[in-house]
Structure formats: C-alpha cells, structure tokens
Amino acid sequence: MSTQATTAATAAAGVRSKARKKKRISGSSITIMVFLTMCAAFVSVPLYVVIVTSFKTMDQIALGDVFALPTTWTIEPWITAWSEVCAGMTCEGVSHGFWTSMKILFPSLILSIGVSSVTGYALALWKIRWAGTFLFVLFLCAFVPFQIIMIPLVVLNSSIGLFGSIWAVAIVHSILAMPLLTLIFRNFYKDVPEEIVNAAIMDCGSFWRIFIEIILPMSANIMIVVLILMITTVWNDYLIGLTFGGVGTQPMTVILANTVITSFGAVKYNVDMAAALLTAIPPLVVYFALGKFFVQGITAGAIKG
Amino acid sequence: MAIRWSWASPRLALVPAVSVTLVAFFGAILWTIWVSFTRSRRFPEYAIDFEDLTRQYDRLFGDNAWATSLENVVILALGSGLAIVFGFILAAMIEREKRGEGFFRTLFLYPLAVSFIVTGLVWRWLFNPDLGIENFLHQLGWESADFNWLGDRRTAMYGVILASIWHGLGFYMALMLAGLKSINTEIWSAARLDGVSFWRLYAEIIIPMLKFTFLTCAILLSLGVVKTYDIVLAMTGGGPGTSTWTPAYFVVNSFQSRGNIGFASAAAVMMLVMTLVIFLPLVLITAWQARRREARVQ
Numbered sequence: 001m002s003t004q005a006t007t008a009a010t011a012a013a014g015v016r017s018k019a020r021k022k023k024r025i026s027g028s029s030i031t032i033m034v035f036l037t038m039c040a041a042f043v044s045v046p047l048y049v050v051i052v053t054s055f056k057t058m059d060q061i062a063l064g065d066v067f068a069l070p071t072t073w074t075i076e077p078w079i080t081a082w083s084e085v086c087a088g089m090t091c092e093g094v095s096h097g098f099w100t101s102m103k104i105l106f107p108s109l110i111l112s113i114g115v116s117s118v119t120g121y122a123l124a125l126w127k128i129r130w131a132g133t134f135l136f137v138l139f140l141c142a143f144v145p146f147q148i149i150m151i152p153l154v155v156l157n158s159s160i161g162l163f164g165s166i167w168a169v170a171i172v173h174s175i176l177a178m179p180l181l182t183l184i185f186r187n188f189y190k191d192v193p194e195e196i197v198n199a200a201i202m203d204c205g206s207f208w209r210i211f212i213e214i215i216l217p218m219s220a221n222i223m224i225v226v227l228i229l230m231i232t233t234v235w236n237d238y239l240i241g242l243t244f245g246g247v248g249t250q251p252m253t254v255i256l257a258n259t260v261i262t263s264f265g266a267v268k269y270n271v272d273m274a275a276a277l278l279t280a281i282p283p284l285v286v287y288f289a290l291g292k293f294f295v296q297g298i299t300a301g302a303i304k305g
Numbered sequence: 306m307a308i309r310w311s312w313a314s315p316r317l318a319l320v321p322a323v324s325v326t327l328v329a330f331f332g333a334i335l336w337t338i339w340v341s342f343t344r345s346r347r348f349p350e351y352a353i354d355f356e357d358l359t360r361q362y363d364r365l366f367g368d369n370a371w372a373t374s375l376e377n378v379v380i381l382a383l384g385s386g387l388a389i390v391f392g393f394i395l396a397a398m399i400e401r402e403k404r405g406e407g408f409f410r411t412l413f414l415y416p417l418a419v420s421f422i423v424t425g426l427v428w429r430w431l432f433n434p435d436l437g438i439e440n441f442l443h444q445l446g447w448e449s450a451d452f453n454w455l456g457d458r459r460t461a462m463y464g465v466i467l468a469s470i471w472h473g474l475g476f477y478m479a480l481m482l483a484g485l486k487s488i489n490t491e492i493w494s495a496a497r498l499d500g501v502s503f504w505r506l507y508a509e510i511i512i513p514m515l516k517f518t519f520l521t522c523a524i525l526l527s528l529g530v531v532k533t534y535d536i537v538l539a540m541t542g543g544g545p546g547t548s549t550w551t552p553a554y555f556v557v558n559s560f561q562s563r564g565n566i567g568f569a570s571a572a573a574v575m576m577l578v579m580t581l582v583i584f585l586p587l588v589l590i591t592a593w594q595a596r597r598r599e600a601r602v603q
Contacts, residue, residue, distance in 0.1 A: 150556075
C-alpha cells in the first residue's frame with residue numbers, strides 16, 4: 001500500500017515536473033514573443049504616428065497627443081500636400097516631384113538594366129581573357145562612395161550640356177548602379193549550363209541571338225529582383241537628384257525635403273506627414289507586393305556585391 | 306565570318322561598361338585626387354599647387370567641422386552597431402520560435418523600403434519637443450522627461466543613431482536569418498541531445514559559426530556610415546551648429562554651399578581612404594573564403 005502510494009507520488013511528481021518543464025519551455029517562448037512584439041512596436045510606431053498625424057486637423061495636433069487617433073478625420077492635408085504645398089518658391093505640391101521621379105525612374109531602369117544584363121551575360125558565358133580582372137574592378141567600383149566621383153561628374157555633365165536635365169539624373173543613376181547590377185547578372189548567368197550555350201553557338205547562334213532567344217527568357221526571376229532593387233534605390237535617392245537635377249527636374253525626395261525643411265511661416269505638420277507618406281508609398285507598395293523578391297534583391301545587393 | 310563575329314560581338318557589348326568604368330569611376334577618382342592638390346575654388350583649376358601641395362588637406366584637418374565629422378562617424382558606427390546586435394537577437398528568436406516568422410520578417414524589413422529622407426523627417430517629428438513624444442511623456446505626468454535630443458549638441462547624434470537603427474534593423478536581421486538558416490540542422494539536434502545549455506549553444510557554437518556573417522554586416526554597416534548624408538540632412542540639417550556633420554555631409558556642404566571644389570575634393574579623397582580601410586578586410590575575407598571553398602571541393 002505504502003509502496004503503491006510512493007510510486008503514485010513519484011509518478012505524480014514526475015508528471016508535475018514534466019508539466020513544469022513544458023511550462024518552462026512555453027515560458028521562454030512567451031519571453032521571445034514579448035520581446036519580438038516590443039521590437040515590432042518600435043518598428044511600427046513611427047509609421048502609425050505618421051499616418052495618424054496626416055489625418056488630423058492642425059487644431060488637434062496643437063493639443064499635443066501624438067499617439068491619439070484623429071477626432072475628426074480629414075483628407076485635407078493629403079490634398080494640400082499633393083497639389084498646393086510650397087517647396088521654396090513654387091507652390092504646386094509634391095505631385096510635380098512625383099511625376100519627375102517617374103520620368104527619372106524609367107530611363108534609369110532601361111539604361112542600367114540594359115547595359116548590365118548584356119555585360120553580365122558576356123562576362124559569364126563568353127570566353128574573355130580579362131573577365132576575371134574586370135569583375136574584380138567592378139567589385140571595387142560597387143563600393144566607391146558617390147561623393148568622390150560627384151564633382152567630376154558635375155563638371156562632365158555641364159560640359160556636355162546635360163546638367164540639370166532629367167537625363168543627367170538618369171544617366172548618373174545608371175552609372176552608379178552598373179557595377180553592382182553587372183555582378184548580380186553575372187552571378188546569375190554563370191550557372192547557365194555550358195552545354196546550352198555551346199549547342200547554341202553550334203546552331204550558328206550569334207551573341208545577340210543567344211541573348212535574346214535563350215538567355216533573356218530565362219532571366220525573369222533575376223529581372224524582378226534587380227527591378228525592385230533599382231526602383232527603390234532610384235526612388236529613394238536624394239543626393240543625385242539634388243546635385244544633378246535643376247529647377248523643375250528635381251525628384252520627389254528633394255521636393256519633400258524642401259517642403260518640410262525650408263518652409264516659412266506656420267508649420268503644418270499634418271501636411272508635412274502626408275507629403276512624407278506620399279513619397280514613401282511607391283517603394284512601400286513594391287515592398288508589400290513583392291516582399292520575397294525584395295529580400296532577395298537586398299541580400300543579393302549586399303552580399304554578392 | 307561567323308567565328309569572327311562571335312569573337313567581336315561580346316567585346317563590343319562590353320564597350321559601354323568598360324568605358325563607364327574607365328571614365329566615370331577611374332577617371333573621376335583620379336580627377337578628384339588631382340584637383341585636391343590644386344587651388345580650385347568655384348571652378349576647377351588644373352595647375353597643381355606646388356608651393357603648398359597639401360594646402361587643402363592642411364585646411365581640412367585644421368577645420369573644426371571636419372574633426373566633428375570624423376568623431377561622428379565613429380559614434381555613428383558604434384551606435385548603429387546595435388542594429389547588428391539586435392538584428393542577430395531578433396533573427397535567433399524568429400528562427401527558434403518559427404511562429405509568425407513571415408509576419409515579423411515582413412514587419413521588421415519595411416523601414417528599408419522607406420527613404421532616408423522620409424525616415425529622417427518622421428523621426429524629426431517624433432523628436433519634436435512641443436508636440437512629439439516628449440510632450441506626450443509630460444502629459445503622462447513624467448515632467449522631467451527629456452526627449453528633445455535633436456535640440457542639444459550633445460544628444461543630437463544619438464537621435465540620428467536611433468533613426469538609423471530603425472531603418473537598418475530589418476536588413477541585418479534578414480542577413481542573420483539567412484546565415485542561421487544555412488547552419489546544418491544536425492547541429493541543433495546534436496546540441497539538444499548533448500544537453501548543451503541555451504547560452505553556451507549560442508555563445509560557443511552558433512556565433513563562431515556565423516563570424517563571416519557578422520563581419521559582412523559590420524563592413525556593410527561601416528561603409529554605410531561613411532556615406533551617411535540624407536538622414537542627417539532630414540533630421541537636423543547638420544545642426545545644432547555643426548554637431549551632426551558627417552564626412553559625406555561635409556563634402557556636399559563644401560561643394561554646394563561653400564562652392565570650394567578643391568577643399569571638397571580633399572574631403573572626398575579622405576572618404577575614399579576611409580572606405581578603402583574598411584573595404585580591404587572584405588576583399589581579403591572574400592578571397593580567403595573562395596580559396597577555402599575550392600579546397601573543400603577538391
């Protein structure tokens with residue numbers, strides 16, 4: 001009887017200790033969740049505050065509670081930010097900058113991706129003796145800080161009369177992106193089986209025909225990755241747009257900065273925040289729509305570069 | 306004929322890339338170095354100033370704002386290094402917990418899609434002493450709360466660091482997560498069988514295995530720090546005074562506001578030197594890793 005009782009007791013104790021062990025594991029997992037949630041809050045609070053602020057009236061903002069929801073929701077700040085707000089001397093809202101950014105974006109994409117994909121393909125699949133050296137040079141160029149080549153590029157651009165045009169901005173973007181994109185394309189194309197290329201050459205396929213008929217159709221994935229990388233870099237750039245864009249050809253980030261930083265008179269924080277959100281929306285849409293590729297693009301840009 | 310074309314076409318196709326490299330990178334870097342030894346002011350002059358060859362550099366290192374910039378680069382690098390530490394902790398937690406991995410990864414990474422200008426403006430608003438977080442804390446009853454970091458020379462840089470961490474945290478988390486996922490799964494189960502404690506597992510096994518990932522992160526971070534410009538401009542405009550200047554800010558300022566090309570070039574050359582110093586270990590590591598990989602294949 002007593003032995004039975006002890007075995008029962010030990011069994012119970014065993015069960016209890018097992019239960020406690022299980023509890024401890026879930027305890028650490030709770031700690032993890034709490035920590036993750038706190039970090040998530042740190043990351044998302046600024047976005048929340050900006051969105052909330054952009055829908056408030058200035059009267060409510062003046063009361064000072066940043067985290068409160070708008071008492072009366074208004075889209076007035078968004079309309080003002082888009083079409084009326086003043087950046088320096090001109091008062092046409094950030095919409096002008098939006099369209100300029102679009103006009104800069106497309107030539108930059110076509111130029112940079114066109115040149116880099118062909119270069120990457122040539123370096124990866126055709127026998128060129130100095131390919132290794134050139135790749136190493138590109139690797140170095142990919143890390144050159146923009147400031148060191150900025151001034152000569154300004155001098156060069158003004159000597160050929162491009163300075164201040166949309167093309168100047170787009171060309172500088174393409175130049176700066178070329179080394180990294182070429183490396184990404186080359187790393188992708190070097191895994192194309194040699195047999196395919198050899199067979200294609202046997203078939204009397206020329207350099208360009210192989211590229212257009214065989215290689216390009218294979219590169220959908222890498223194209224998306226590179227597109228995302230380029231769209232976010234070009235759209236989010238400030239310095240190139242500021243330095244190479246003239247009056248009326250400055251991208252949205254520059255207009256935004258001018259609006260917020262150099263504004264005179266009473267500051268309208270709700271309009272500022274709406275303008276900031278309008279500038280941030282295009283890359284955010286790209287991010288949330290193509291998140292997986294975005295991560296790939298960022299890490300490819302970081303590691304393989 | 307066909308063979309001749311197959312020899313010539315790839316080389317022709319490389320002409321744009323090669324000329325861009327030669328002109329826009331090599332040529333431009335040499336131009337900047339050359340001009341940094343001249344007396345150029347608003348317009349470039351090409352006569353090297355032999356009387357006082359290092360005139361621009363002497364002026365540069367005598368300049369207080371430059372000293373502040375150098376100091377700030379170090380502070381910024383150390384401070385935003387926290388992004389790597391937290392990035393690793395987050396990645397380890399996400400990897401361990403598995404639950405909600407996709408959600409947290411998406412959430413932590415979104416600031417990366419936002420430009421530095423927007424990031425800076427947003428944090429500038431949060432730091433606003435009258436209407437931002439400080440005011441919120443005061444209203445809660447914490448009267449002595451001081452969150453007006455950007456208004457004070459001594460704390461303005463910490464504000465910039467906080468915003469940089471916010472922006473970069475997800476990036477380092479993603480790199481670390483990729484590193485953690487590449488670790489052989491057998492190690493985890495072996496460690497569990499051996500009863501290795503949680504802390505020892507990370508301190509003695511996982512972190513040493515990820516040393517290349519850590520190094521890559523550190524180098525990428527330092528390269529980014531040297532180039533820091535937009536976020537400072539958007540948050541503080543370099544101020545108060547010159548307390549948040551960085552080398553990149555210094556170069557752009559000397560060029561655009563002071564209109565002094567020679568001086569700006571000298572500062573840009575120093576930026577290049579810094580990049581090289583940070584960059585050299587990366588080249589060596591990559592070369593070493595490639596050799597190790599080859600050795601393993603053989």
